[in-house]
Amino acid sequence: MNLDPLTLALAGLLTAVQTAILMYAAYHWPAGRNEHDDEDHKHSKPST
Amino acid sequence: MPPMNLHWKILGRPVKPVAFGLMFSMMVIGWAAFADVGVLGKNFLADFLGGAALMTAAVLASGWYRSSQMLAELGLLMASIIWALRFWLIVLVNNHSISTEGLWLSIGWVVIASGSYLLEKADSLAERPR
Numbered sequence: 001m002n003l004d005p006l007t008l009a010l011a012g013l014l015t016a017v018q019t020a021i022l023m024y025a026a027y028h029w030p031a032g033r034n035e036h037d038d039e040d041h042k043h044s045k046p047s048t
Numbered sequence: 049m050p051p052m053n054l055h056w057k058i059l060g061r062p063v064k065p066v067a068f069g070l071m072f073s074m075m076v077i078g079w080a081a082f083a084d085v086g087v088l089g090k091n092f093l094a095d096f097l098g099g100a101a102l103m104t105a106a107v108l109a110s111g112w113y114r115s116s117q118m119l120a121e122l123g124l125l126m127a128s129i130i131w132a133l134r135f136w137l138i139v140l141v142n143n144h145s146i147s148t149e150g151l152w153l154s155i156g157w158v159v160i161a162s163g164s165y166l167l168e169k170a171d172s173l174a175e176r177p178r
Contacts, residue, residue: 008093011136018132022125022162031170 064112066164067120070127071108073157077130078102087138087150097137101130121168128161 053062080086081098088094104126111119135154 007140008137011133011140014136015129015133018158019125019129022128022165026166026169027173030173031167032174 059113061112061115066160067108067112067123070124070157070161070164071105071112074101074105074108074127074130077134078105087148088134088141093137093141097130097134100126104130117168117172121165121172124161124165124168128158128165131157131161 054065056063077086078098078101081088081094081101084090084094086094086098088097104123107119107126108123110116111121111123131154135151135158138148138151138154
């Protein structure tokens with residue numbers, strides 16, 4: 001295992017960037033209802 | 049559509065399959081780190097990651113037990129960070145080898161934890177008065 005400080009710093013940096021993107025997405029592109037949910041539901045049939 | 053829960057309950061609280069699964073995965077990372085059987089081997093770094101994973105499991109457990117939205121979101125975010133850090137450490141430390149299954153499994157767990165965090169966060173943002 002190659003555990004030099006540069007590698008650790010790089011792993012931390014990449015994780016921080018990934019987390020920042022995730023948190024940005026959480027606040028700026030929040031999950032919501034699919035626009036077609038109602039339409040899909042109207043045409044849905046029993047799965048049996 | 050409001051958030052849905054399973055009908056099954058433990059200690060009067062609904063079973064949360066994703067939170068339970070992530071909690072279990074955090075405990076496995078913690079155990080593997082302290083028993084020195086994990087992919088990162090026997091070193092301080094693995095123990096640090098293991099300690100953080102066990103803390104995350106505790107946050108997820110208390111979030112479920114106290115029905116705390118804030119702790120649930122924090123636990124999912126921490127789990128996402130732990131799995132992402134594990135992924136990058138394997139990529140960088142393991143001589144850039146892509147033949148370790150731990151690397152590929154980490155990607156799947158990052159997707160599960162990150163996606164669950166986004167969904168939980170969306171619930172709490174939607175309930176906020178405008």
